[in-house]
Amino acid sequence: MILEALDLGIRAVAYTAGGAILANQLDELFVDVNYLARGLHRRAQRAVPIEALRSVEQKRVAILVPAWHEAEVIEEMLDHNLSTLDYDRDSYHIFCGTYSNDPETQARVDAVVRRAPNIHKVVVPHDGPTSKADCLNWVYQGVILEEQRRGRRFDILLMHDAEDLIHPMSLRLYSLLIPGYDFVQTPVFSLRIPRRALVSGTYIDEFAEHHLKEMLVRQAIGGLVPSAGVGSAFARDAFEDIAVSHAQRAFNTESVTEDYELGLKFRLAGKKVCFACRTVAGNDPAAAGREEYIATREFFPDGFSASIRQRSRWILGITLQTWEQLGWRGSLPVLYCLFRDRKALVTNLLLVLAYALAAYAAVRSSLALATAASWSFAQICPEGSALQWILWFNLAMLVWRAWMKGWLVFRLYGAGHALLSFPRMAVGNLISVAAMGRAVVQYVDHRITGKPLRWLKTAHVFPCPDALRARQPEREPLVLKEQALGPGQLDDAR
Template sequence: MWWLDAFSTYLYGLSVVVTVIAVLILFSGLDDFFIDIVYWVRRLWRALFVYHTREHTRYHELYRPLEKPLAIMVPAWQETGVIGHMAELVATTLDYENYHIFVGTYPNDPDTQRDVDEVCARFPNVHKVICARPGPTSKADCLNNVLDAILQFERRAHLNFEGFILHDAEDVVCEHELRLFNYLVHRKDLIQIPVYPFERQWNNFTSLHYLDEFAELHGKDIPVREALAGQVPSAGVGTCFSRRAVLALIEDGNGIAFDVQSLTEDYDIGLRLKARGMAEIFVRFPVLRYQRHATQRGQLGQSRRDSSVICVREYFPDRLATAVRQKSRWIIGIVYQGYRTHGWRHGLVLNYFLWRDRKGAINNFVSFAAMLIMLQLAVILLLQMVWTGMPRFVSIFEGQRWFDVILVANIALMGNRMLQRIIFVSGYYGVKQGLLSIPRLLWGNLINFLANWRAIRQIIKCGDPRRVAWDKTTHDFPSIGGENRAKRSLDDMLVANGAISAAELHEAQLHRIDGLQLGSSMIHEGRITAEQLATPIAEQIGVSCESVDPATLSCELLNAVPRNIALHYAVLPLRVEGGVLVLASESYIDPVSLAAIARQLGRRVRYVIAYKGQVTVGLRRWYAHGHHSDRDPCHLLQMAADRGLITHDRVPQLWNDYTSRQVMLGEILVAQGHLDEVAFRALLLSHARSEQRLGEFLTGQGVISPETLHRLLRLQASLQPSVTSLLEQECATFEPLERAS
């Protein structure tokens, strides 16, 4: 029968294909098995010999170095609704304060820009960057724009960032991430922490196959690569570059740090820095806290050490088309662009790992072909079992003992591959996900095959892998509740509340007093009262507003807030309500600073808005050493009233005049344009670690000259009245009273 001959020919061709695929799978399996051996031997060696003489570094050690300025770079194309969540989560999660987030947006993406503007209104350490070219450009191009804005900000704020950190808008960061980078950045030039995808519903194989791959890649493969080759590929998120590394990249690129033609600029940078001889490290740092009751609340099979590492979490694509698009970009960037850019011009060990990076171009097709062949052989076997009259074909591999050995070896290697996958997935996610990773292997093979095929089609279409355009992948961000609340204009609120008319406001803007911001200027001119200014500020922020009498504060409360905290954040302790310490401030305290205050005091805090000058006077009275401009201003007023020089009814009014017209040096600096408000806040973080007074610190940092400082101090003295001068205006007989006091 003709179909019998055709089927026999098909089986012969299949045997040739199976032989080739089996050999390729054997070589790839042995390659992976080598990495397994190195990892487990190294782990055993360290357990037996290293950690017997040297303990693991405890997370408390991360708090020893002073907080260096760190910059977080976030590219954002069509990320509406995501940046706000990230900033909120970072502010409330990170146990760090001296950082700034720079978000790269595009001129033709107004929705994202509007979202970032709302975030910047609430978080002074978040800065919007508008890229020079319309989007979407490559991620590298966006990062170059962000980096340029960071360097401009450094010059304006008179500070140098010591670490430059890559993150995406949908990333969820660990509490100690910046502490870890701060601890290592002076010794290492590229620091990478693990990435662990969030779990989704168990049957969402598309999203969960990322979980399997990253668990093994960042649990075993990258640590072995670092140990043998000293080179660490950046994951694009959770990567920190030292200042030295960033400047070297800028120098190499003639002013451009990131390769704009690369689809995987993070991978490219790891190789460039290695070529420059810079130190790279992959850090799996567990944060293990003492537990009084050793109860296991994690997933079954979860390793306490592995599941406690400082890492980046995010949701990965849950749709097949999206996953294929993302992975095809990775394949083009790592395999094809990587080969064109870096070739094999490295040492033997690093070339070996480059081969492992690039073998996916073959392996993805081989694995998929193996799946198809297994399916065909299973169908033939099923037909022979169901159709008893079907001709019994002699095994197409009969008599080939060498092939039997290959098959047995491949089965053993595949069993080891599954075991390794189960171990590393279970270590972070528990046994349930570890076992489910086995059926997900097949789905992952399909995704990788489709991604490879798409990558090849894109390259053929463009004619050159470096011409393939950037193809952004959308992500989800975990919901954390709350909403982004942009600040309403204070000027509009003053008019709406009836504190001042629109015409009067316009007049005040035209004739603002030099050295004062608009609100202070209107108070000095008598256009509005301190209460009228404080009320819309409190409404704008969403907190309450109240008048504060600094003289009535208890010593117990004052001792609860150390001097450096009170002066740095310009707050006074008022009372304790339900275990929460209530602070008074004259201005907005951003969530980052509020969280930092709570951490430093070791208790929950909230704040209220006080009338202008009340906190300033309180700080000078209780915390500022050597400030004796008025001796005790409140006492002088009371003495004047007791001696009949002024009526007792006038005391509150004069006290309000005195407090509301007090001016801080920082306000004058900002009002006169020596610094913008954001740069001033950044400088205050550095000043908090200095014993110098603010003026001395600013001149020491080169922000202003000594001559400018003297001029500003004279202006400050002329703008804020003393109680003595107010009493002299009230009565001509005050001077004898002052001498008597």
């Protein structure tokens, strides 16, 4: 009697969870239909002639790189990108934000500064760690000081991290698209990893889906294209507009996802935004005919705890903090994109319910077999009921979405990782649920106690360290004073 009553209760929960999952699946289907119907999957939509990039006027680019405790990767990152970027060195400068109480990172940056005149060390005027946003705000001030010294402004500001492999043609692409657009975001993909790396493999799957499909649909419908924090290029004047309107703090130091919020600020300010998923013909003769994405590539965490830590910060900033600080604003497409970003609060709960219901059915069936009792799944989900149709639809959509994700992964990484994307869905779900729980606990604690939310740094790994090269005489770093430049001083740099 008790078990039968429990079955009825589980059925009620299944109706609620199944209906909510169905609604979410319809939302995902809307994105897929837009992606296919608009032809966003077609090669012609993303191919850019190499001649157009070769002939573009090279605009002056300032690359902002925050570097707190990045001694293990920063020198290799700078050396590698200096040697591979297909761009005149006089036309781009890299500004590395460091802290006085992080001498190891400073020493590595100094080593590159001595041999590369377009590398600049910016020393934040207070000890770290603070936050990535705080460091970037001071790096931006360092850019302004350099503009004043040279009497010439940069045309483009570009964000990157200390572990990034920047595509050789990316600066040419930004020069091609800006100032036609105020903000250009290029894709971010994981570097190739061993197939056994299940945790970091989930980043392969998710970034392939988001940056080959989701962001293209958002661009097409005029929705929100957030900054990924790397590969984010801004027209200099447009960025200054945002900075001046926020007291020279374009990056919100109260946010743990300042990059996402910056992209939202650009959209809400009416700036022209572009998600530039573009390809060129590959340089490798063995890959003739294959397309090469102009994208940033990097390694992602491969441990459960590191991945949960990173994703909890993303969830905390995107679904909770930005909601609290900026609310629901913008056009209908922007509001729709905000809904898609923030619905993770519900969808992760639905994942827990779905797994719990599946576990209950398995346990109930095992008990029936062990006790020779008469029980079938129909006692939870009667034949021909609305619940049965809901479950069948959700199952069909699960298969469709798994196939879609596998196809997108295949385009970047081949059949092996495409097949592994199916079992990695369960790994990704487990990490997402754990990260959501951590984020909610942190946010509730923040709201109750008033303690500020802390920015959590992710440990970085660079893929190809080089031997140290010969040093040249050290140049003077850009040491900033504890005072932001005002609008009047900005005019001097024009």
